Amino acid sequence: MARYQVILAYDGAHFMGSQRQANSRTVQGELEKALHKLGWSDRSVLIAGRTDAGVHASGQVAAFDLEWSHADDDLVRALNANLPADLAVREAHVVAADFHPRFDALSRRYCYRLFSHPVRDPLREKTAWRTWPAVDGALLAQAASLLIGTHDFAAFGSPTGPKGTTVRTVMKAGWRPVEEDKWQFEIQADAFLYRMVRRLVFIQAAVAQGRVSAQVVAQSLAGPAGVPAGELPAGLAPAHGLTLVEVTY
């Protein structure tokens, strides 16, 4: 018996999120079904980051204890043979018996893609948010730079942990052009509040469309006392633009 860490990739379109729920198709539920076929019989696997319905992953991390007498690559193959087409195990490694993918994580990295166009685009909208009017690249960069550092993100999400703090440290945040009128946001932080990335993308797009001033964002990062709630528009960027890229330990 050993504890295994696996890296998961999934197309989130047809999952009701990462965490197991009764009567819903979830990443955790599908992984546990595949593990049962390999003789696993624990109550549940551990998962690093909760992703909402529709959110994708290229580097989600899960862990479980398994009696497995073959090579790691064979475990990857055996699991993938039992997983649906929209979920795959990319890697498997033996880790310390007390490894916990969520509590041991040092940072999470997400990316979010958006493009600006007045007309819808079925191919690009599979994994990117179409938003209009056009976003200004310099304003996106300015908004992202405000996020870097340790701030109180209470205006941008709800706490998930028992401690209830809304202070998070963002190590990296920035936008880069990926093709004509399309932008990719990357953000790495020690941890994220619930829906924080989608909320941050929504607000940055509002800044880059001239609807919100960067100053209001800067004030909001001072915590609940910073800015009257009414000045920061409500809203979330849609789930299908978001991908969990990496969890570091």
Added chain:
Amino acid sequence: MARYQVILAYDGAHFMGSQRQANSRTVQGELEKALHKLGWSDRSVLIAGRTDAGVHASGQVAAFDLEWSHADDDLVRALNANLPADLAVREAHVVAADFHPRFDALSRRYCYRLFSHPVRDPLREKTAWRTWPAVDGALLAQAASLLIGTHDFAAFGSPTGPKGTTVRTVMKAGWRPVEEDKWQFEIQADAFLYRMVRRLVFIQAAVAQGRVSAQVVAQSLAGPAGVPAGELPAGLAPAHGLTLVEVTY
């Protein structure tokens, strides 16, 4: 009444190709249904390029005659309001009354994406072919360069037109890296044989994996007499990696 040219984009995953067929969901069928709601009553729209089930498009072209008293952008909006989420009209323009999207086309441009990895990857496999072992970039480039020019492509597809010739002129063909271990092929030609792009990609991947020599490809381009059929492996790259990008007039 005027003839309109429209640029279509679609995610091909849930279409049985571009051409109308009885009892199948097709691009042409869905466009005609949307047009009927705007008062169009002709027998069929004209479409530039036939795409197979699963093949995507960002620049497919269709044409039809319509009585429309509003602006072109209003026609785009009215059609998109009646089209399913995986099909959109990107642009609409009035053209000459005798414009034909297929017979007037000067060239077609396709792109094909592949990536090399031993393990499947649900997100990337939506629009790219996973092939393994790894492809060699220099061999891909060498294979693509052979295609440029006027050749008899009989070994790479079947004729679709009434003339039955298998000679085609390729203006551009080349591969570029798009991200780690991922490649994008672009090819532009006056016209393509049936399934020619997928066949060319399959053979080039075989060259880049060291399974077929570039010399065999060069000989095959001399036409049916060039190479014994047995030396060129049978097979097609899968439809989901292919996108019709542009038709020029």
